[in-house]
Amino acid sequence: MSRLIARLWLPRLRSGHDLPKIGLSRLGGALLCLALAACGSRQETGGAAPRPTQVSETRADPAPLFSHSLYGATPIAQRPRQLAQALGLPPRLLIGLGTGAEATELQRQRIAQIDLLDRYFNHVPGEGKQTWLDWVSPPGQYAIQVSQLAQRFQAVPMVTLYQMATRGDGNLSGLQDPVFMQRYWQSLRTLLSRLASTRKPALLHVEPDFWGYAHRLASHDNPDSVVVKVSIDPACADLPDHLRGFASCLLRMARQLAPQVYVGFAPSDWDEFPTTRVIRFMHAVGAAHTDFVSMQTLDGDAGCFEARAAPYCTRESPQARYWDDANQRRPHFAEHLERARQFHTQLGLPLIWWQTPMGQPAPEPGGKTGRWRDNRLAYFFAHPQALVNVGALAVIFSRANPGNTDLSTDGGQFARAWSHYLKHPTPLP
Numbered sequence: 132m133s134r135l136i137a138r139l140w141l142p143r144l145r146s147g148h149d150l151p152k153i154g155l156s157r158l159g160g161a162l163l164c165l166a167l168a169a170c171g172s173r174q175e176t177g178g179a180a181p182r183p184t185q186v187s188e189t190r191a192d193p194a195p196l197f198s199h200s201l202y203g204a205t206p207i208a209q210r211p212r213q214l215a216q217a218l219g220l221p222p223r224l225l226i227g228l229g230t231g232a233e234a235t236e237l238q239r240q241r242i243a244q245i246d247l248l249d250r251y252f253n254h255v256p257g258e259g260k261q262t263w264l265d266w267v268s269p270p271g272q273y274a275i276q277v278s279q280l281a282q283r284f285q286a287v288p289m290v291t292l293y294q295m296a297t298r299g300d301g302n303l304s305g306l307q308d309p310v311f312m313q314r315y316w317q318s319l320r321t322l323l324s325r326l327a328s329t330r331k332p333a334l335l336h337v338e339p340d341f342w343g344y345a346h347r348l349a350s351h352d353n354p355d356s357v358v359v360k361v362s363i364d365p366a367c368a369d370l371p372d373h374l375r376g377f378a379s380c381l382l383r384m385a386r387q388l389a390p391q392v393y394v395g396f397a398p399s400d401w402d403e404f405p406t407t408r409v410i411r412f413m414h415a416v417g418a419a420h421t422d423f424v425s426m427q428t429l430d431g432d433a434g435c436f437e438a439r440a441a442p443y444c445t446r447e448s449p450q451a452r453y454w455d456d457a458n459q460r461r462p463h464f465a466e467h468l469e470r471a472r473q474f475h476t477q478l479g480l481p482l483i484w485w486q487t488p489m490g491q492p493a494p495e496p497g498g499k500t501g502r503w504r505d506n507r508l509a510y511f512f513a514h515p516q517a518l519v520n521v522g523a524l525a526v527i528f529s530r531a532n533p534g535n536t537d538l539s540t541d542g543g544q545f546a547r548a549w550s551h552y553l554k555h556p557t558p559l560p
Contacts, residue, residue, distance in 0.1 A: 201393075201422065202479075211481035211524040212559035214393065214422060218287045218332045220246055223556040224515045226549060227289065229486060229529025231537025234280060240538070240546045244285040247334070249485065249527050250277045252290055252322060255297045255305065255314045262294075264318060274325035278333065289334040289527065290326070291485070294318060295341040303344055306377075312360035316367075319384060327389040335385060335394045336425055336485065343399020345374055346412050354378075354416045378417045395423035395483065398474065402448060406470045410477050423481045423524060424474050428454075428467060430531040432490035434503030443532045453496070456510050464510055468521050475522025484518070484526040487511065490536040491544050501540035508541075512548040515557035524559070 201217055202210050212222045227247025228237075237245070252274070254262035267273040274290070281288040294315055298305055305311035326333050350356035354374035361372050366387075367380035378396070385394050396418045398409050418424065429436075433453040435444035444451075455463040475482050490498065490505025498504045511518060511526050518526065528545060530537040538545055 207479045208560050214481050214524055215559060222559045224519050224523060225525035227525055227527035229527050231530045236539045242546055246286055247289050247525055247527055248281040248286040249289040249291055251293050253293045255294050255311060255318060257314050258297045271321045271325045274322055278329040278331055287332055289336055291336040292338055295338045301344050306359045309360050309363050312363055316364040323384055323388040326392050333392045335392050337396050339397040340399060342396060343401055352412050375416055393422035395421050395425050397425035406473055410474060419478045423483050424478055426471050426482050426484045428487055428507050431535050432488045432503030432505040434490055434498035434505060435535060437496040441534055456506055468517055472521035481524035482522045483524055486531050487526055487528045489528050489541045500534045501536060503536055512552055519557055519559060
């Protein structure tokens, strides 16, 4: 069976995230300003909550490739610290929570603060599905609500934009549909405008899974071979209609509309292509001009895959296993961290581990719904320096699908590990 067929895991069931639980040059300067309603430099006005390391910064207009001036000549190893400070967060390995970490559960477990709070923003309007724009009235208010929730827990919000899966996971027919893409760009503009209105830093995590599917479509790994309706939006009328143009347009909008929002792409290191090939593709897309790289270990607890207990836990993959925490038998953590180091050094960006499973270690395979075995949370909290050594800025823990372990079902594992970590935090270089 080919690897393409073997990756039947990719139809991820995201239904659990469909509703909120809340808890280049200056060409055409006048046209660009009208289209984006923003010109010139803007100044950040604060962090997520008062912290000793909170900073403000003034950013210049975007460079021709839409990079922030944040890093400049800063050595790659020091960029995680630089981004932490720009977010108004302590210069240590940051810890966050995502899906399943609701306000009531955080309060119940007496978790008064967290560094990052991640939420999905799903679907493009007009496709017969409820979108993030509809979750709270008026349209787009959900972005404000997520920012406010994050502030309650002294956190910076992380927005996981998941609109490319509107027509189904892996269905990229919308890329060449002018109506779909017009709505995509307008939805993105609304999101960025709402985030800008908070005057608080935020992270924008762009389209996990999408980059892997797009890589499959690319002829000879060339992103310019993947057609995307980009110039259809007035703000990007000068940009080419392909995947690289898509990435450039997205960055242009973010830098202009919400300069306090830091953008990251999510390479799909699926064992389908060698890691070096994935990195070359992401370089060609323009990922090195973003602010961080999103990493992932596994989209669910290892025990769920061992038991093949749900459609999203049935694929055959070396990564869909309980990793050897002694780093003697493959798959193990050391090889994963080596791959991560390559993304950090070759793209030159901080790493954020996203949607890291929350299951508890156990000697026997399997488990039960909501309490599958896994050892990624335990290993990462036991070896934070190993993460920092390969370029980590943060780790975000959450379930990927309904039925996986989350904050409400992990038996207090996260709360205990987080409390202990805060007593002995790992500084960023």
